Amino acid sequence: MIRFSDVTKSYNDDVVIKDISLLIEKGELAYITGPSGAGKTTLLKLIYAAEKPDKGQIVVAGWDIGKLKQSTIPYLRRNVGIVFQDFRLLNNKTVFDNIALALRIHDMHPKEIKKDVNAVLKEVHLSHKSQIYPQHLSGGEQQRVVIARAMVSKPTVLLADEPTGNLDDKTSDSIMDLFREINAIGTTVLLATHDTSLFQGTGRRVIHIKNKQIAGEEIG
Ligand SMILES: Nc1ncnc2c1ncn2[C@@H]1O[C@H](COP(=O)(O)OP(=O)(O)O)[C@@H](O)[C@H]1O
Numbered sequence: 001m002i003r004f005s006d007v008t009k010s011y012n013d014d015v016v017i018k019d020i021s022l023l024i025e026k027g028e029l030a031y032i033t034g035p036s037g038a039g040k041t042t043l044l045k046l047i048y049a050a051e052k053p054d055k056g057q058i059v060v061a062g063w064d065i066g067k068l069k070q071s072t073i074p075y076l077r078r079n080v081g082i083v084f085q086d087f088r089l090l091n092n093k094t095v096f097d098n099i100a101l102a103l104r105i106h107d108m109h110p111k112e113i114k115k116d117v118n119a120v121l122k123e124v125h126l127s128h129k130s131q132i133y134p135q136h137l138s139g140g141e142q143q144r145v146v147i148a149r150a151m152v153s154k155p156t157v158l159l160a161d162e163p164t165g166n167l168d169d170k171t172s173d174s175i176m177d178l179f180r181e182i183n184a185i186g187t188t189v190l191l192a193t194h195d196t197s198l199f200q201g202t203g204r205r206v207i208h209i210k211n212k213q214i215a216g217e218e219i220g
């Protein structure tokens with residue numbers, strides 16, 4: 001589902017990722033971890049085509065990222081949902097509209113949009129908050145809306161960058177449960193975190209990056 005072959009990426013002249021090869025299978029839920037500055041966010045951005053590799057090949061859901069035309073990127077992004085810290089909710093729109101916006105740009109019929117938004121709200125256990133504005137939600141609820149927005153286009157891959165960064169332990173646990181539920185319906189899930197407590201005891205694959213390279217793997 002996601003394959004890196006000898007991928008190198010630098011910013012200006014600083015190499016951030018060097019000759020990384022990696023395979024994430026369809027249906028996996030895996031973690032990328034490493035210290036701050038290790039390149040976790042960059043790795044996710046490469047998958048999402050927000051950055052291009054300098055060298056090597058990246059294939060995501062059948063697309064060769066390095067060869068994508070600008071006009072094809074929206075099609076990739078219907079298939080790759082993202083939960084990134086810098087993609088905030090719009091405070092002047094309701095929960096429903098924040099999620100619907102992701103579909104409106106796809107030119108869908110309003111009836112279809114309503115059906116899909118309500119279905120995804122149910123999945124994230126927020127049906128009762130549909131008409132609420134984001135600033136009236138707790139941090140955990142806001143994160144659920146962000147996840148719903150990423151899931152509404154039914155992506156085959158879901159990427160999340162430090163998804164529990166601003167949440168307390170109990171709320172983090174429930175967000176991690178949600179990622180497991182999303183994975184259980186067949187979505188490939190890749191989570192980047194520096195927080196080792198998120199994957200300890202999960203029995204899932206954990207990929208460590210350090211010094212620009214994959215430093216090893218373990219089962220969490
Ligand atoms: N847009 C950018 N321009 C220049 N340097 C960047 C940019 N994004 C990240 N970096 C640098 O790349 C390195 C890896 O960053 P990042 O991928 O954000 O790591 P992590 O998510 O593991 O903390 C850091 O040294 C960071 O300063």
Ligand SMILES: [Mg+2]
Pocket residue numbers: 040041042161162
């Ligand atoms: Mg990061």
